[in-house]
Amino acid sequence: MDASLLSIQPTSAVPIYRQIVDQLRRLASAGQLPAGQTLPSVREVAAFHAINPMTVSKAYSLLEAEGVLVRQRGKGMAVAAQDRSARSPASRLALLEPALQTVAHHARQLELPDEAVLARLRSLLNQESQA
Structure with missing residues (x-):
C-alpha cells in the first residue's frame, strides 16, 4: 500500500485520525487491502500528507485494538x-x-427532492467506477 491511497481532507469537520481509521477499515473490509498487506509507516503517511505522526499513530493503534491491523x-x-x-x-x-x-x-x-439526491449519488458512483 502506498500512502497516497489515503485521502486526507484537512478542512473536514471529521478529525484526521478518524478519516484514516474509516478509510483503512473500509479498504480492509472490501478486500482492497488483503490480509497481510503491509501498511506504510507512520512517518511515511505523516510526511506524504503533511500531518502529525502522532495522528497516524493514533489511527493505527485504534485499528490494531479493533483487530483490523x-x-x-x-x-x-x-x-x-x-x-x-x-x-x-x-x-x-x-x-x-x-x-x-x-x-x-x-x-x-436543504429540502432537496429524493430523486435529485439519488440521481446525484448514482452519477458520483458511476464516476468513481470509471476512475
Whole structure:
C-alpha cells in the first residue's frame, strides 16, 4: 500500500485520525487491502500528507485494538485476517451508514427532492467506477 491511497481532507469537520481509521477499515473490509498487506509507516503517511505522526499513530493503534491491523515485529503494521462475515455486503454497507445518514439529514435541511439526491449519488458512483 502506498500512502497516497489515503485521502486526507484537512478542512473536514471529521478529525484526521478518524478519516484514516474509516478509510483503512473500509479498504480492509472490501478486500482492497488483503490480509497481510503491509501498511506504510507512520512517518511515511505523516510526511506524504503533511500531518502529525502522532495522528497516524493514533489511527493505527485504534485499528490494531479493533483487530483490523496487526503489528508485525520488524515490519510495521499489516492488515489482519478477517472472517468472511466482516466482508459481507451487509457489513460493508454498515460502514457506509453514518455517511448516508449525514447525506439524508443534509438533503432534508436543504429540502432537496429524493430523486435529485439519488440521481446525484448514482452519477458520483458511476464516476468513481470509471476512475
